[in-house]
Amino acid sequence: MNRLECRGLTKQFGALTALDDVSFAIQPGRIVGLLGPNGSGKTTLIKLATGLLVPTEGEILINDQAPGPETKGMVAYLPERPSLPQWMTVKGLQDFYEDFFPDFRREVSGEMLDRLEISPKRKYKQLSKGTREKVQLILTMSRKAQLYLLDEPIGGVDPAARDYILDTIIRGYDPESSVILSTHLIADIERVLDDVIFLDRGRLTLTGSADQVREQKGMSIDALFREVYRC
Amino acid sequence: MPWEFRGDQPIYAQLMDQLRRRIVSGDLPPGARLPSVRDLAAEAGVNPNTVQRALAEMERLGLVRSQRTAGRFVTEDEAVIRSLRQDLARAQMGTFLAGMAQLGFRREEIMQMLEEEGGSL
Numbered sequence: 001m002n003r004l005e006c007r008g009l010t011k012q013f014g015a016l017t018a019l020d021d022v023s024f025a026i027q028p029g030r031i032v033g034l035l036g037p038n039g040s041g042k043t044t045l046i047k048l049a050t051g052l053l054v055p056t057e058g059e060i061l062i063n064d065q066a067p068g069p070e071t072k073g074m075v076a077y078l079p080e081r082p083s084l085p086q087w088m089t090v091k092g093l094q095d096f097y098e099d100f101f102p103d104f105r106r107e108v109s110g111e112m113l114d115r116l117e118i119s120p121k122r123k124y125k126q127l128s129k130g131t132r133e134k135v136q137l138i139l140t141m142s143r144k145a146q147l148y149l150l151d152e153p154i155g156g157v158d159p160a161a162r163d164y165i166l167d168t169i170i171r172g173y174d175p176e177s178s179v180i181l182s183t184h185l186i187a188d189i190e191r192v193l194d195d196v197i198f199l200d201r202g203r204l205t206l207t208g209s210a211d212q213v214r215e216q217k218g219m220s221i222d223a224l225f226r227e228v229y230r231c
Numbered sequence: 232m233p234w235e236f237r238g239d240q241p242i243y244a245q246l247m248d249q250l251r252r253r254i255v256s257g258d259l260p261p262g263a264r265l266p267s268v269r270d271l272a273a274e275a276g277v278n279p280n281t282v283q284r285a286l287a288e289m290e291r292l293g294l295v296r297s298q299r300t301a302g303r304f305v306t307e308d309e310a311v312i313r314s315l316r317q318d319l320a321r322a323q324m325g326t327f328l329a330g331m332a333q334l335g336f337r338r339e340e341i342m343q344m345l346e347e348e349g350g351s352l
Contacts, residue, residue, distance in 0.1 A: 031278055163276070170272050173279045191236060191277045211241035211281065220238020 001064055003028050003147050003178040004049060008058030011044050011202075018044040020202040021058065028146075029175040031192055033210070033221070034182040036199035037229050042182040043080055045199070046149045049180075050077045062147060073103070076145035080152050082132045084124055090135055091120035097139050109142035112168065116161065130157045134165075141168055150181040154188060166192050187222040196221055198228065232258060234275040242277055246285040254294060254305055255316045265295060265303040 002025040011019040019041045026032055034042050047053040048060050051067030062071040084093055090113065097104045113120060116134055124132065133156045140148065154162045169179060170192060183189060196213060198206035205228065206213070210221055217224050232253070236245050253259040265271065268286065272279040286303060289295045293311055297303045306312065331341050 167273055170279060191242060194278055194280050211243055215241045218239050223238055
């Protein structure tokens with residue numbers, strides 16, 4: 001069973017085609033980079049997988065099911081922008097996640113907050129932008145989901161925290177679950193990727209194993225990205 | 232010894248190369264237990280599936296062996312390690328000679344320089 005599968009997936013917003021006939025499948029136990037420049041359809045694809053958007057044509061399946069109430073329990077989603085209630089404390093947010101998600105592992109979140117020296121007593125709105133991003137990522141990764149959808153998880157955090165986040169993804173690795181992370185900061189993350197998916201203006205331009213791509217093209221994914229999307 | 236990876240080669244191959252060097256240098260002595268896939272992945276900052284692939288390949292080459300529950304161990308077969316040492320040395324030599332050729336050095340010059348510089352070894 002594929003963790004995520006797209007078949008002829010198309011999404012239009014009025015006259016704009018955000019995704020155009022995209023097909024691919026992601027197996028359990030893979031860490032996948034969803035790569036493309038700004039406006040290539042990465043966030044649209046992730047939102048379709050969460051069920052926040054519905055396809056114009058084609059289909060997207062999570063564990064062979066269309067996104068809906070059942071798949072929401074299997075998917076841990078980190079949106080592109082912080083979306084948590086501003087007035088809550090970090091501890092309040094842990095309670096909130098614990099109430100909402102049966103798979104939330106409170107002790108895991110506590111450990112990670114500790115490691116990054118974020119006090120549970122702090123109010124979310126008083127945190128810096130980067131720290132807010134860290135908190136939301138910690139809460140997302142503390143769920144024991146089958147599919148993690150991380151939309152730009154490393155965009156706003158400092159390099160040390162970035163290393164810690166990648167370390168968290170590696171250590172949290174589970175052969176039964178898959179991680180999809182979208183980013184344009186490829187050099188930082190390419191070592192942790194199993195597979196890559198390149199999007200360009202809504203079209204799938206390349207998909208395959210990261211090591212195979214490096215071997216065939218004789219360059220890093222980052223270098224390839226710069227070549228393919230040269231402005 | 233830190234793990235370093237270049238972009239233009241598969242990471243599993245680079246990982247194997249660095250593990251081989253560690254075995255030859257004695258960093259990973261014969262019979263030593265290797266870290267688990269997860270720990271090695273975290274230490275090197277690479278994907279666990281990549282580590283798995285590199286270790287499986289090392290096993291196929293007889294450089295490491297796995298014991299069902301105890302983990303993976305460096306081979307204790309000294310002949311295997313000796314031949315690995317020779318292979319790595321030959322590769323190193325090839326790189327050196329190619330570099331010298333590019334600088335325009337001829338065989339006799341290289342030999343003479345080795346004689347002179349060798350004293351400091």
